[in-house]
Amino acid sequence: MTTASVQAESTHAAPDRGHRLTMNRLGLWLFLVSDMSFFAAVISSRYFISGVQTPEEVNQVLGLALASVLVISSFTAYRAEMAAAHGDHAGLRRYLVSTIALGLVFMAGVGFEWHEAYLHFPPSTGFGTVLFTITGIHATHVLSGIVILALVIKSATPGRYGPGNYWPVEGAVKYWHLVDVAWVFIYPTLYLVR
Amino acid sequence: MEGHTEGHTYERAKRTGNVMLALLILLTVVEFSMAVLLDGAVLLAGLALGAVVEAFLIAEYFMHLRQLRPHVATVWNAATRGLRD
Numbered sequence: 428m429t430t431a432s433v434q435a436e437s438t439h440a441a442p443d444r445g446h447r448l449t450m451n452r453l454g455l456w457l458f459l460v461s462d463m464s465f466f467a468a469v470i471s472s473r474y475f476i477s478g479v480q481t482p483e484e485v486n487q488v489l490g491l492a493l494a495s496v497l498v499i500s501s502f503t504a505y506r507a508e509m510a511a512a513h514g515d516h517a518g519l520r521r522y523l524v525s526t527i528a529l530g531l532v533f534m535a536g537v538g539f540e541w542h543e544a545y546l547h548f549p550p551s552t553g554f555g556t557v558l559f560t561i562t563g564i565h566a567t568h569v570l571s572g573i574v575i576l577a578l579v580i581k582s583a584t585p586g587r588y589g590p591g592n593y594w595p596v597e598g599a600v601k602y603w604h605l606v607d608v609a610w611v612f613i614y615p616t617l618y619l620v621r
Numbered sequence: 622m623e624g625h626t627e628g629h630t631y632e633r634a635k636r637t638g639n640v641m642l643a644l645l646i647l648l649t650v651v652e653f654s655m656a657v658l659l660d661g662a663v664l665l666a667g668l669a670l671g672a673v674v675e676a677f678l679i680a681e682y683f684m685h686l687r688q689l690r691p692h693v694a695t696v697w698n699a700a701t702r703g704l705r706d
Contacts, residue, residue: 456689487656498649501679501683502638502683505683509631513631601684607679608675608676611672611679619652619668620656
């Protein structure tokens with residue numbers, strides 16, 4: 428291959444990469460919007476099924492703790508993406524691991540919430556139906572987010588991701604932020620309205 | 622297409638993250654406080670507003686929603702082509 432043909436190929440490749448990244452981002456946002464629509468439908472069902480009353484037995488401290496954990500995990504996920512964007516490999520791994528750890532803490536909290544909730548409002552009750560359905564769907568998203576982030580960590584060999592080349596990190600982190608945005612609406616819906 | 626992250630320094634990105642974390646924690650505490658102090662329609666409106674603001678902050682600063690703005694017209698035109706033809 429001559430120098431001229433290599434240069435021509437790399438010049439042609441750059442716009443293709445940019446176009447591919449644009450399409451990746453648009454496609455992911457379309458998926459995220461559709462998933463948020465699904466959450467919107469499920470969250471709104473709370474108001475149809477059990478109105479705006481929240482049982483006294485709902486654990487407010489646990490709800491606040493879960494919300495805080497997810498907000499902090501969104502921060503660590505953002506930091507992971509910024510680390511990838513600026514070639515900070517150690518930072519990328521550190522913040523991805525932190526995000527996964529916080530996700531696991533959240534899952535443990537949800538498990539504890541289910542244990543308590545089953546005693547006071549089992550799935551056969553209106554509020555119980557709503558709580559277990561919404562938190563169950565959300566927990567499934569958290570679990571899949573943890574798996575995706577773990578796969579990104581596994582693929583993050585030194586030098587793999589850097590400025591202009593970190594789409595897997597960006598995509599995984601955006602999905603994680605969706606999980607947090609969903610909880611931003613779920614938390615007041617299940618714990619705070621009255 | 623270059624995302625808006627590439628032109629910013631790492632330090633600036635870190636600062637943005639720190640500010641957003643503080644704001645989001647503050648909003649979460651404000652929501653909890655509203656639930657303790659208020660009830661009824663006022664509480665509902667306050668919580669809805671708080672959730673929308675939190676979601677916007679996450680979408681704009683953590684999810685880089687602004688990356689889509691140059692492409693909104695393209696997507697809209699493609700989606701509505703059938704209606705216009």
